[in-house]
Amino acid sequence: xxxxxxVIVFLSAILIGTTAFFTxxxxxxxxxxxxxxxxxxxxxxxxxxQKEWSKGTAAYLADHFPFRKxxxxxxxxxxxxxxxxxxxxxxxxxxxxxxxKPKTVIDPTISHMSYVDDFEEDYTGDLLILNGRVYNLxxxxxxxxxxxxxxxxxxxxxxxxHTTVYTAVPPVACAFIPVEKYKKYNTQNRNTLAAIxxxxxxxxxxSDVFTELNNHSGEQLFFGTDHHWNATGAxxxxxAFCKAAGLTPVPLAKMxxxxxxxxxxxxxxxxxxxxxxxxxxxxKYYIPKVxxxxxxxxxxxxxxxxxxxxxxNSNGGNMYSTFVSGDHPLIKITTGVKNGxxxxxxxxxxxxxxxxFLISHFEEIYVIDFxxxxxxxxxxxxxxxxxxxxxxxxxYATMSNGTINMMRRLASHAGMAPPAPPTKPSNDTxxxxxxxxxxxx
Amino acid sequence: MAFSxxxxxxxxxxxxxxxxxxxxxxxxxxxxxxxFSLIFxxxxxxxxxxxxxxxALFDYGNGLLIERFRGSLKAKVVLVFSIIVNxxxxxxxxxxxxxxxxxxxxxxxxxxxxKVFLPIGISFYIFRTLSYTTDVYRGTVAxxxxxxxYLLYISLFQLTFMGPIARYEQLQPTxxxxxxxxxxxxxxxxxxxLGLFKKILIANVAAELTDKYLVNGFSxxxxxxxxxxxxxxxxxxxxxxxxxxxxxxxxxxxxGLHILENFRxxxxxxxxxxxxxxxHISLGTFFRDYVYIPLGGNRKYQDRNIFIVWMLTGLxxxxxxxxxxxxxxxxxxxxxxxxxxxxxxxxxxxLKHTYTLILIVFSRAIFYFEDFDALWNFITIHLFDFHTFSxxxxxxxxxxxxxxxxxxxxxxxxxxxxxxxxGKVWRFFTQSYLYTSPIxxxxxxxxxxxxxxxxxFNPFFYQKF
Numbered sequence: 001x002x003x004x005x006x007v008i009v010f011l012s013a014i015l016i017g018t019t020a021f022f023t024x025x026x027x028x029x030x031x032x033x034x035x036x037x038x039x040x041x042x043x044x045x046x047x048x049x050q051k052e053w054s055k056g057t058a059a060y061l062a063d064h065f066p067f068r069k070x071x072x073x074x075x076x077x078x079x080x081x082x083x084x085x086x087x088x089x090x091x092x093x094x095x096x097x098x099x100x101k102p103k104t105v106i107d108p109t110i111s112h113m114s115y116v117d118d119f120e121e122d123y124t125g126d127l128l129i130l131n132g133r134v135y136n137l138x139x140x141x142x143x144x145x146x147x148x149x150x151x152x153x154x155x156x157x158x159x160x161x162h163t164t165v166y167t168a169v170p171p172v173a174c175a176f177i178p179v180e181k182y183k184k185y186n187t188q189n190r191n192t193l194a195a196i197x198x199x200x201x202x203x204x205x206x207s208d209v210f211t212e213l214n215n216h217s218g219e220q221l222f223f224g225t226d227h228h229w230n231a232t233g234a235x236x237x238x239x240a241f242c243k244a245a246g247l248t249p250v251p252l253a254k255m256x257x258x259x260x261x262x263x264x265x266x267x268x269x270x271x272x273x274x275x276x277x278x279x280x281x282x283x284k285y286y287i288p289k290v291x292x293x294x295x296x297x298x299x300x301x302x303x304x305x306x307x308x309x310x311x312x313n314s315n316g317g318n319m320y321s322t323f324v325s326g327d328h329p330l331i332k333i334t335t336g337v338k339n340g341x342x343x344x345x346x347x348x349x350x351x352x353x354x355x356x357f358l359i360s361h362f363e364e365i366y367v368i369d370f371x372x373x374x375x376x377x378x379x380x381x382x383x384x385x386x387x388x389x390x391x392x393x394x395x396y397a398t399m400s401n402g403t404i405n406m407m408r409r410l411a412s413h414a415g416m417a418p419p420a421p422p423t424k425p426s427n428d429t430x431x432x433x434x435x436x437x438x439x440x441x
Numbered sequence: 442m443a444f445s446x447x448x449x450x451x452x453x454x455x456x457x458x459x460x461x462x463x464x465x466x467x468x469x470x471x472x473x474x475x476x477f478s479l480i481f482x483x484x485x486x487x488x489x490x491x492x493x494x495x496x497a498l499f500d501y502g503n504g505l506l507i508e509r510f511r512g513s514l515k516a517k518v519v520l521v522f523s524i525i526v527n528x529x530x531x532x533x534x535x536x537x538x539x540x541x542x543x544x545x546x547x548x549x550x551x552x553x554x555x556k557v558f559l560p561i562g563i564s565f566y567i568f569r570t571l572s573y574t575t576d577v578y579r580g581t582v583a584x585x586x587x588x589x590x591y592l593l594y595i596s597l598f599q600l601t602f603m604g605p606i607a608r609y610e611q612l613q614p615t616x617x618x619x620x621x622x623x624x625x626x627x628x629x630x631x632x633x634x635l636g637l638f639k640k641i642l643i644a645n646v647a648a649e650l651t652d653k654y655l656v657n658g659f660s661x662x663x664x665x666x667x668x669x670x671x672x673x674x675x676x677x678x679x680x681x682x683x684x685x686x687x688x689x690x691x692x693x694x695x696x697g698l699h700i701l702e703n704f705r706x707x708x709x710x711x712x713x714x715x716x717x718x719x720x721h722i723s724l725g726t727f728f729r730d731y732v733y734i735p736l737g738g739n740r741k742y743q744d745r746n747i748f749i750v751w752m753l754t755g756l757x758x759x760x761x762x763x764x765x766x767x768x769x770x771x772x773x774x775x776x777x778x779x780x781x782x783x784x785x786x787x788x789x790x791x792l793k794h795t796y797t798l799i800l801i802v803f804s805r806a807i808f809y810f811e812d813f814d815a816l817w818n819f820i821t822i823h824l825f826d827f828h829t830f831s832x833x834x835x836x837x838x839x840x841x842x843x844x845x846x847x848x849x850x851x852x853x854x855x856x857x858x859x860x861x862x863x864g865k866v867w868r869f870f871t872q873s874y875l876y877t878s879p880i881x882x883x884x885x886x887x888x889x890x891x892x893x894x895x896x897x898f899n900p901f902f903y904q905k906f
Contacts, residue, residue, distance in 0.1 A: 002878070002879070003623040003624050003626070003628075004623050004627075005879050006627040006630055006631070006878055006879040006882065007623060007626050007630060009879040009883050010630045010634075010879075010882055010883065011458075013883055014450065014451055014454065014455050014886075017451045017890070018451045018452060018455055021451065049487050051485070051487060054442070057448065058442070058447070061448050061452060062446070062447045062448075062893070062894065065447055065451070065890075068894055071894045071895070072891070072894050072895045074895075075891040075892050075896070076895065078642075078888060078892060078895075079895070082646065082841065082843075082844055082845040083839075083840055083844050083846075084840050084841065084843055085840075086840070091837050091838075091841060092653070092837075093653070272895070
């Protein structure tokens with residue numbers, strides 16, 4: 001009898017799963033994972049022999065398994081139950097590269113989604129979990145800092161006399177781990193960022209973001225559950241930029257403070273650690289008292305601009321997309337600051353929290369995500385008479401030849417020319433002076 | 442398709458079971474089993490299934506020819522031809538790159554390195570087909586007359602990817618005739634779920650810890666880290682492979698097939714020879730019956746025979762020199778153990794067990810590092826770095842995995858060997874397990890499903906052989 005019961009229980013469990021798969025409604029997007037769930041691959045000879053069909057079907061079945069989210073949450077609890085976890089314990093875990101690169105979500109109608117972040121795509125290595133916060137342990141390299149600076153110098157050379165080029169690169173959160181043995185990451189980050197400054201030429205200006213943040217290292221400058229800096233950290237980055245650019249930063253007290261709760265970002269999604277989950281971030285942000293209007297453009301052209309918010313109503317795991325509505329190829333922000341000053345910010349997601357502070361100082365801000373934009377940056381700068389070009393990217397982006405070249409290629413993309421600005425047409429084009437260095441862009 | 446995938450658990454398995462038991466006629470059941478086996482293999486190897494089909498048909502014919510020419514020289518010629526072609530296929534698919542790399546060091550080869558893909562499970566099914574033709578030649582089994590029956594034996598989805606290397610004579614009775622039994626089905630479920638648990642909740646966790654200590658470069662590795670890393674790799678190897686064998690045996694029983702055991706608590710062994718009588722038993726018995734004994738066994742040149750068998754065992758595991766070194770390492774130990782038999786006989790059990798574990802765990806380093814420089818650095822710099830033996834990181838990993846480690850130890854102990862003869866205690870445990878098995882198996886299934894969904898796919902280590 002017990003054997004019969006065993007067989008019936010097992011088969012029932014299996015068949016409940018199978019039946020629910022075919023009967024329950026299937027989601028298309030996983031918000032937590034910031035990706036589209038797998039779709040069924042068409043069956044044909046090529047997909048079959050290339051194993052795409054079998055792999056695609058396996059991914060489809062796993063992605064759409066009934067109650068997937070609840071079961072994944074359950075798996076996090078099982079992982080936590082492997083032993084005794086003390087909150088103050090320092091635990092190092094390994095972030096693995098996903099076996100398959102997740103498909104990026106580019107549907108502009110899906111307002112709550114944003115592009116997959118480069119951190120998730122690229123980061124592998126040690127993650128430290130301490131007091132419910134996650135730190136990726138890296139400090140970059142001075143050698144790659146010089147490679148990044150060289151790319152910035154090329155822009156500075158090409159734009160000399162017309163547009164000032166700045167860098168505003170923040171360190172990584174591990175620079176400020178409040179434990180003595182991890183102070184080496186503070187030094188590493190400091191040296192790497194200083195090397196960017198030391199290698200800048202052709203009038204490119206270095207914003208000393210590290211020093212500014214280091215002066216406030218007692219404050220929370222980064223999220224604990226996400227790899228980005230928080231609004232406070234980004235504010236000090238903005239202060240560093242203002243100092244470099246000769247601007248007067250607006251005090252935080254003169255901005256509207258907003259708070260959202262329960263932010264579990266990329267670091268939580270990577271670790272799925274229960275102690276991190278229990279320390280969800282409080283998401284504070286500051287809105288400068290300036291009127292704004294923002295539109296996003298697609299990767300290639302300026303057709304059909306869509307309205308986006310400078311401070312979006314993003315929630316859940318996607319809360320960081322509050323800043324400039326997340327990552328888009330190109331966003332143009334027009335502000336109520338009628339001073340005629342314009343800037344372009346070349347950024348990855350780290351630059352989003354930084355860019356929003358600029359609305360107090362510029363009439364127009366062009367926020368270009370170097371990972372997705374196919375617009376020609378030089379045309380954009382020339383046609384719109386941009387005064388300042390700011391490279392506000394995370395440290396990771398400066399440490400890879402791939403991402404540095406993506407920033408370099410912005411100068412040569414064949415994207416459509418921007419629409420003529422509303423002011424009078426410009427005759428002003430960038431002319432090289434005889435003693436100017438060769439334009440390598 | 443891995444047994445521990447959503448595709449297999451919730452789609453392939455219920456469909457295969459459903460269609461199989463839809464028919465009472467054994468012919469139809471075997472047709473269903475064959476079709477599902479071919480789908481299973483083609484799912485992972487849509488092109489290389491041709492190699493499997495060729496192997497099956499080739500040795501189906503060889504079996505008939507050997508039987509027809511039994512007693513004559515022609516039978517021997519056919520057997521030798523079968524061995525040459527099968528080993529040739531194995532060499533071509535598995536060792537051609539390795540041979541090219543080494544020969545090109547000695548000679549200026551006039552051709553490029555061959556780009557050959559290793560068909561999944563080729564080392565397993567080639568050995569199975571070799572055992573069949575040899576057994577037909579020896580007269581141990583009769584040649585199979587039905588090509589589809591032979592193809593079913595070779596392609597049986599329970600065995601194709603990672604064994605065990607089940608012999609034809611062991612499987613043939615249940616392939617010819619099998620009946621549904623609630624007991625068998627239930628035992629199969631329990632075994633399958635245990636294997637699933639071992640793979641997903643033990644082996645995959647051990648793999649993560651192994652990666653953490655051994656994969657990410659080891660410039661900062663202390664002696665404690667190094668040992669912890671290879672202990673985790675040892676745990677991973679055992680639970681990964683024995684978990685798969687449990688699943689294969691369990692699925693076999695669900696279909697009424699009886700597959701012999703492949704592991705018997707190897708980490709409880711009291712000598713290295715004992716360890717390999719408990720580890721990957723089907724491979725050990727294959728080499729014993731088809732290599733060691735024909736070479737002369739323990740009748741003549743025993744030391745040479747032991748060494749050859751272990752070198753081949755090493756080479757079977759991979760086309761790299763570290764596997765050859767690994768085989769030689771065990772060849773030497775086996776020979777030394779043979780001479781030290783009288784010493785081992787009087788050594789306390791605890792010491793023998795410790796000695797065995799140290800040698801086995803150390804061998805995992807040779808098995809793990811395919812690069813000799815990395816292996817040499819690991820052994821000379823890190824493994825014996827007793828100056829920095831203490832490490833807080835390991836203490837943290839031990840405490841955060843303390844319940845998991847307890848389960849690992851419990852599963853490594855051969856409880857049945859200890860309490861089988863205890864009468865009441867044994868009965869109590871077997872009865873308790875019997876009546877709680879539906880809950881335990883269901884829990885293993887649900888927990889494993891959660892973990893499968895919660896983690897990225899982790900291929901079985903032994904699938905590459």
